[in-house]
Amino acid sequence: MLACRQLSKTYRTERGDVDAVVELDLEVEAGCYAAIIGRSGSGKSSLMAMIGGLSRPSGGTVTIDGTDIWRLGDDALARFRNGRIGFVFQFASLLPTLRLVDNVALPAMLGGARSSASTYDKASALLARMGLRDRVDAYPSEVSAGEQRRAAIARALINDPVLLLADEPTSDLDEQTEIEIMDELMGVNRELGTTLVLVTHNLALAEQAEQIVHIANGVLVA
Amino acid sequence: MRGLLANLALQNLGRRKARTLLLIAAVAVGSGALFAGATLMSSIERSMAVGFTRMGADLMVVPDGALTNITAALLTVEPTDLVLDADLVDKASLTSVGRSAPQKIARVEHSGIGSHHDSVDLIGFDPARDFTIQPWLVEKLNRGLQAGDVILGAGRDAPLGSQLLIFGKPHVVYGRLGRTGVGTHERGVFMASATLEALAGAIQGYGKPMPVLQPGKVTGFLIELAPGATSLQARFAILSTLQGVKVVSGDTTLSGIRQGLTSLLDGILVLMIVMLASTALMVSVLFSAIVTERRGELGLLKAIGARRAQVLGMMMVEAMLATGIGGALGVALGVLVMRLYERSLVYNLDRLGVPFVWDDLARTVAFAAGAVVLSVLVGALGVLYPAWRASRRDAYDLVRGEA
Numbered sequence: 001m002l003a004c005r006q007l008s009k010t011y012r013t014e015r016g017d018v019d020a021v022v023e024l025d026l027e028v029e030a031g032c033y034a035a036i037i038g039r040s041g042s043g044k045s046s047l048m049a050m051i052g053g054l055s056r057p058s059g060g061t062v063t064i065d066g067t068d069i070w071r072l073g074d075d076a077l078a079r080f081r082n083g084r085i086g087f088v089f090q091f092a093s094l095l096p097t098l099r100l101v102d103n104v105a106l107p108a109m110l111g112g113a114r115s116s117a118s119t120y121d122k123a124s125a126l127l128a129r130m131g132l133r134d135r136v137d138a139y140p141s142e143v144s145a146g147e148q149r150r151a152a153i154a155r156a157l158i159n160d161p162v163l164l165l166a167d168e169p170t171s172d173l174d175e176q177t178e179i180e181i182m183d184e185l186m187g188v189n190r191e192l193g194t195t196l197v198l199v200t201h202n203l204a205l206a207e208q209a210e211q212i213v214h215i216a217n218g219v220l221v222a
Numbered sequence: 223m224r225g226l227l228a229n230l231a232l233q234n235l236g237r238r239k240a241r242t243l244l245l246i247a248a249v250a251v252g253s254g255a256l257f258a259g260a261t262l263m264s265s266i267e268r269s270m271a272v273g274f275t276r277m278g279a280d281l282m283v284v285p286d287g288a289l290t291n292i293t294a295a296l297l298t299v300e301p302t303d304l305v306l307d308a309d310l311v312d313k314a315s316l317t318s319v320g321r322s323a324p325q326k327i328a329r330v331e332h333s334g335i336g337s338h339h340d341s342v343d344l345i346g347f348d349p350a351r352d353f354t355i356q357p358w359l360v361e362k363l364n365r366g367l368q369a370g371d372v373i374l375g376a377g378r379d380a381p382l383g384s385q386l387l388i389f390g391k392p393h394v395v396y397g398r399l400g401r402t403g404v405g406t407h408e409r410g411v412f413m414a415s416a417t418l419e420a421l422a423g424a425i426q427g428y429g430k431p432m433p434v435l436q437p438g439k440v441t442g443f444l445i446e447l448a449p450g451a452t453s454l455q456a457r458f459a460i461l462s463t464l465q466g467v468k469v470v471s472g473d474t475t476l477s478g479i480r481q482g483l484t485s486l487l488d489g490i491l492v493l494m495i496v497m498l499a500s501t502a503l504m505v506s507v508l509f510s511a512i513v514t515e516r517r518g519e520l521g522l523l524k525a526i527g528a529r530r531a532q533v534l535g536m537m538m539v540e541a542m543l544a545t546g547i548g549g550a551l552g553v554a555l556g557v558l559v560m561r562l563y564e565r566s567l568v569y570n571l572d573r574l575g576v577p578f579v580w581d582d583l584a585r586t587v588a589f590a591a592g593a594v595v596l597s598v599l600v601g602a603l604g605v606l607y608p609a610w611r612a613s614r615r616d617a618y619d620l621v622r623g624e625a
């Protein structure tokens with residue numbers, strides 16, 4: 001389902017090159033829940049960004065469902081991200097000028113497929129599923145950080161992605177909220193069969209995963 | 223989708239109200255200056271074109287020995303008993319002379335026009351060659367000038383089309399001239415030379431014969447210089463070729479004013495271009511800052527699948543909306559400023575002898591539309607480069623918000 005081959009990322013800075021990910025090979029089965037763990041600065045986010053089509057690799061390939069995504073053109077990659085991948089960032093990532101429901105509906109609208117009414121129905125339903133039934137019309141600044149993160153998950157799901165990538169979606173939240181959000185993510189993985197790749201510092205959460213990927217200094221640790 | 227992205231652009235503008243207003247104001251000032259400048263310039267140029275053709279001739283050729291009373295506007299020659307042959311200037315075919323218009327002037331009394339003893343200047347001209355009298359027509363009958371028609375100076379009031387008896391002979395009031403400020407013009411009665419010649423018998427019944435009333439004789443010629451020729455060249459050419467004439471030149475300050483106004487307008491044009499360029503630069507600086515500030519958002523849009531064209535489009539809509547509103551406001555501002563200064567402008571130009579006429583509405587509307595379109599273009603171009611650069615970058619870099 002997901003395969004990384006010889007995947008590398010080197011950041012060129014004024015003080016020399018930084019090898020964030022080094023010739024990494026990785027495979028995740030369809031419908032699987034994989035957890036990526038590693039110390040801060042080990043290259044987890046860099047890896048996720050390359051898998052999610054957000055950051056061009058310095059070398060190697062990322063293949064999702066048989067598509068070598070970094071060989072796609074700019075627009076084709078945008079469409080691929082839009083339709084097949086859901087990404088939950090390490091930080092708050094809603095557009096502040098749009099209501100939660102607009103934020104959730106936006107990827108569907110960008111894809112331009114469905115009618116606006118059914119899209120909004122679906123967005124509301126996803127928000128409700130994330131426990132935000134009463135906050136659909138609220139603006140991001142009017143809801144808590146945990147609620148924002150849940151809305152971001154709803155947004156990641158609006159186009160029924162085959163791959164859900166979550167980069168420390170609970171990093172700055174309290175324990176109770178973290179558990180709730182993780183429940184939602186794993187529920188999606190179980191109920192919808194969406195492949196879930198999750199970066200986390202929480203080893204207890206990682207242990208529930210079917211596959212644990214441990215990286216240090218940009219390479220896999222067995 | 224269009225709606226949501228446009229909505230996003232609109233809300234982004236609303237999010238930073240002070241900055242948006244400042245941007246709109248800056249563009250408004252630029253667009254207002256452009257619109258008002260263009261409208262004024264075009265109006266003044268038009269006024270000048272009308273004004274200066276009305277100013278009359280550059281030189282006057284009269285019989286040597288004629289008394290001359292030179293006024294600012296070389297509109298007519300002065301009455302005298304001396305005459306010249308009507309084909310005198312033509313025959314000489316001088317290269318420094320552009321156009322020449324022969325005129326006959328008979329100063330008469332007992333004409334029946336006005337009160338009994340008033341002396342009246344009857345001025346005969348060749349309608350086909352005249353370039354100093356007909357431009358002053360402010361009203362006329364809706365047909366060409368015919369035999370028996372007369373044109374009145376501004377100081378005479380008889381209705382158009384009414385009958386006017388001159389030495390007992392009926393004439394039709396064909397038109398009226400505007401004010402020239404010269405008394406003899408304002409009380410003058412103008413007609414085709416043939417019409418004046420037809421009066422010879424009637425006039426001679428009242429006094430001594432007038433040689434100027436004979437066909438083929440004229441009082442003098444009004445001369446317009448050939449393009450590029452100087453007054454001195456023409457004068458020399460005329461005096462060395464024609465016998466028994468003298469050359470009178472008009473007020474040289476007029477050409478000075480013309481040149482002064484033209485260079486002033488050129489200056490305004492340069493100023494306007496500089497102003498526009500600086501507005502465009504300012505807008506693009508502002509937008510590159512706005513794009514930088516909004517990198518995270520653009521990255522996010524890319525991350526959730528917005529195509530580059532969509533990201534670019536959103537930023538363009540935002541910029542064009544703001545600058546478009548600014549442009550439209552500027553036009554309104556320009557109209558206001560022009561209304562405020564209209565009086566002093568009209569007064570000052572009038573003192574130069576240039577009657578002010580506004581451009582017609584269609585042109586003014588075209589300038590207004592041009593100013594708005596240009597404003598929108600400034601916005602589009604200002605945002606295009608920074609937005610294009612940002613849209614090329616990896617979504618992840620944008621989201622992380624580093625340089």
Ligand SMILES: Nc1ncnc2c1ncn2[C@@H]1O[C@H](COP(=O)(O)OP(=O)(O)OP(=O)(O)O)[C@@H](O)[C@H]1O
Nearest residue numbers: 011013018020039040041042043044045046047624
């Ligand atoms: N844009 C960049 N330019 C230069 N170096 C970078 C850049 N982004 C990341 N790095 C470096 O690459 C390495 C990996 O960074 P990355 O963000 O992938 O780590 P991480 O595992 O996600 O860390 P954390 O757990 O703190 O989020 C780090 O050493 C980091 O300093």
Ligand SMILES: [Mg+2]
Nearest residue numbers: 044045046090
């Ligand atoms: Mg990270």
